[in-house]
Amino acid sequence: MKKITIKDIATEAQVSISTVSFVINNKGEKMGISPAVIKKVQGVAEKLNYRPSMIATSLRTGKTRSIGLIVEDISNQFFADLARVIEDEAKSIDYRVFYCSTGGDDERSEELMHSLLQANVDGFIITPTQNLEEKIDLLLKLKKPVVLIDRYFPGQRVSHVVMDNYEAANTATNFLINKGCKNIAVVNSSSGMVQMKLREDGYRDALKEKGIYDESLVLHMEYRSNEETRIAAVVSFFEKNTNIDAVLFLTNYLGLAGLLAFKKMGIKIPEDISVISFDDHDSFKLHTPSITVIAQPIEDIAVKSIQLLMSQMADMEKYEIEKSLKKGKLIIRESV
Amino acid sequence: MKKITIKDIATEAQVSISTVSFVINNKGEKMGISPAVIKKVQGVAEKLNYRPSMIATSLRTGKTRSIGLIVEDISNQFFADLARVIEDEAKSIDYRVFYCSTGGDDERSEELMHSLLQANVDGFIITPTQNLEEKIDLLLKLKKPVVLIDRYFPGQRVSHVVMDNYEAANTATNFLINKGCKNIAVVNSSSGMVQMKLREDGYRDALKEKGIYDESLVLHMEYRSNEETRIAAVVSFFEKNTNIDAVLFLTNYLGLAGLLAFKKMGIKIPEDISVISFDDHDSFKLHTPSITVIAQPIEDIAVKSIQLLMSQMADMEKYEIEKSLKKGKLIIRESV
DNA sequence: CTGAAAGCGCTTACAG
DNA sequence: CTGAAAGCGCTTACAG
Numbered sequence: 215m216k217k218i219t220i221k222d223i224a225t226e227a228q229v230s231i232s233t234v235s236f237v238i239n240n241k242g243e244k245m246g247i248s249p250a251v252i253k254k255v256q257g258v259a260e261k262l263n264y265r266p267s268m269i270a271t272s273l274r275t276g277k278t279r280s281i282g283l284i285v286e287d288i289s290n291q292f293f294a295d296l297a298r299v300i301e302d303e304a305k306s307i308d309y310r311v312f313y314c315s316t317g318g319d320d321e322r323s324e325e326l327m328h329s330l331l332q333a334n335v336d337g338f339i340i341t342p343t344q345n346l347e348e349k350i351d352l353l354l355k356l357k358k359p360v361v362l363i364d365r366y367f368p369g370q371r372v373s374h375v376v377m378d379n380y381e382a383a384n385t386a387t388n389f390l391i392n393k394g395c396k397n398i399a400v401v402n403s404s405s406g407m408v409q410m411k412l413r414e415d416g417y418r419d420a421l422k423e424k425g426i427y428d429e430s431l432v433l434h435m436e437y438r439s440n441e442e443t444r445i446a447a448v449v450s451f452f453e454k455n456t457n458i459d460a461v462l463f464l465t466n467y468l469g470l471a472g473l474l475a476f477k478k479m480g481i482k483i484p485e486d487i488s489v490i491s492f493d494d495h496d497s498f499k500l501h502t503p504s505i506t507v508i509a510q511p512i513e514d515i516a517v518k519s520i521q522l523l524m525s526q527m528a529d530m531e532k533y534e535i536e537k538s539l540k541k542g543k544l545i546i547r548e549s550v
Numbered sequence: 551m552k553k554i555t556i557k558d559i560a561t562e563a564q565v566s567i568s569t570v571s572f573v574i575n576n577k578g579e580k581m582g583i584s585p586a587v588i589k590k591v592q593g594v595a596e597k598l599n600y601r602p603s604m605i606a607t608s609l610r611t612g613k614t615r616s617i618g619l620i621v622e623d624i625s626n627q628f629f630a631d632l633a634r635v636i637e638d639e640a641k642s643i644d645y646r647v648f649y650c651s652t653g654g655d656d657e658r659s660e661e662l663m664h665s666l667l668q669a670n671v672d673g674f675i676i677t678p679t680q681n682l683e684e685k686i687d688l689l690l691k692l693k694k695p696v697v698l699i700d701r702y703f704p705g706q707r708v709s710h711v712v713m714d715n716y717e718a719a720n721t722a723t724n725f726l727i728n729k730g731c732k733n734i735a736v737v738n739s740s741s742g743m744v745q746m747k748l749r750e751d752g753y754r755d756a757l758k759e760k761g762i763y764d765e766s767l768v769l770h771m772e773y774r775s776n777e778e779t780r781i782a783a784v785v786s787f788f789e790k791n792t793n794i795d796a797v798l799f800l801t802n803y804l805g806l807a808g809l810l811a812f813k814k815m816g817i818k819i820p821e822d823i824s825v826i827s828f829d830d831h832d833s834f835k836l837h838t839p840s841i842t843v844i845a846q847p848i849e850d851i852a853v854k855s856i857q858l859l860m861s862q863m864a865d866m867e868k869y870e871i872e873k874s875l876k877k878g879k880l881i882i883r884e885s886v
Numbered sequence: 887c888t889g890a891a892a893g894c895g896c897t898t899a900c901a902g
Numbered sequence: 903c904t905g906a907a908a909g910c911g912c913t914t915a916c917a918g
Contacts, residue, residue: 219895230905246903268668269608270895273910289630298625332604497833555911566889582887606911609894
């Protein structure tokens, strides 16, 4: 069985390949092709089970109807869920999504951008790594539509859609304060990315407002450390600061490491310490006790980012740059 | 900034496009192109930051250096991990992987096969859905390399690589027996796929050997049910069979539903009941108590499947069909 | 040692 | 109303 081409159909239907192309692309009527011919061509295409070659079409038109989605780590549930929703959204407008993980690595991000560029995707949705700003500028110069998600570069003129990280952390911290917690710690990664900074700001401002901010209760973990290192860091931090009665973890993997650390140390939640983590995760639901979290508005983020991308694709010359903030949701469970 | 093509380089370097093509593909020496010219062309390509168009190359050669990976659900950690390892393996031999999820749906699987076919991937790695046998035959007829993973169709002549499900379930069941459990239940999905059947067989044979097999301790859950339905099914099953002192869950999502059910019912692990689940998952490690599991040999499966695929790609006419069984690993934790 | 040309499977401006 | 032809960016057999 060989691949059927437009030529085979033309021969079989006794028309020219142009006619076949017009019919296949539903331009038959517009081009004034007779209904009889349209019907015949469609019949033959059906019979031979014709599938257009995406590759030939792409080469000719310069379009691929595909989107490159670059996330930090597809095996992290937050990104997996996000990818899944973006894929579904894209599918509904007949676009394919190619996804890949940077692992937080700048070099790998750059490589991935290049492969996707080579694959000629029509647009990019990216969770940028720390130093990717210039590379994204390059994409812009190539007139490729780009939308950043989850984080962004404050000074850069690029559309992005992120959770309102400041508000979410602020709300969570106030929730802990209202529950009577006095010594509220925070665990952050040391990446310095804007979304992490905003979360920490939201936390700090809530405490400062009450006059109970204590810098020594802030733990910064090295970016891209492995789980064991993280656990050890949490253990030593909490051994040193025994007065802590609540903690806010600023990402789900930090939260997971924290829970394992507490388990190891025999610290009881919420008796000894109240816990809130960013980003919901199966394990948080299942944990005994179940863990209070700030869930990202994954659906909102996905829908909005596709929408922004489409508006750029429609007219690369005069689209609006839009910075979209979506509200997170505090899901209260047993850990506070 | 426009896209640089082979033509731009030819003009700039003052040679023909053929020469450029040979140099770019490292065939310069073989074609007897002078070192000086090679150097010049490479220099220009570098300077202009030339990236070959994958699409044009594909159209011309019929190859894309890409693999289609169709899994059941990329948001399931087992498949996510598997995809990640396969991607890394593929990358090491300079292949790209496109992954997508069937959700267990035959129709969706078929659609995905077609899009990947249209994208002209060089080979397929597939976790087939229930009724995909014929569609896979079609791939074979099109001379497309295929490797099945995680499951297969017993009568079909296709290479596959799966865990030794029978042995794994048998070992786990014997482990429970040796711990003194008498009424060992099993929770399976009702999909009827061979890998699930083999797991159940391994369980059954272990019990039969001791003469303690009891058919009423087998729970079959409807395939593709949602988590709530699953939890309800587990609850009602365990309320009816209060004599159960151990249970084997045959997939990780069944295990997760089971744990949530036990939590709801106030059943204590391992005091009231011993638990083992197939497929390791973050939540099993983190759970209190941590859950004993049969971990799939993800690395082995990934490496072997890429290897089998490559041997088919190398020579589609006379490759060997290989049915590869990889041993699972019982990871003993606190739940037994 | 290097170049001109055909062709992969499409789309579309042009001609009739 | 329909067809012949150019061209997307490559690779490669052929010619010289």
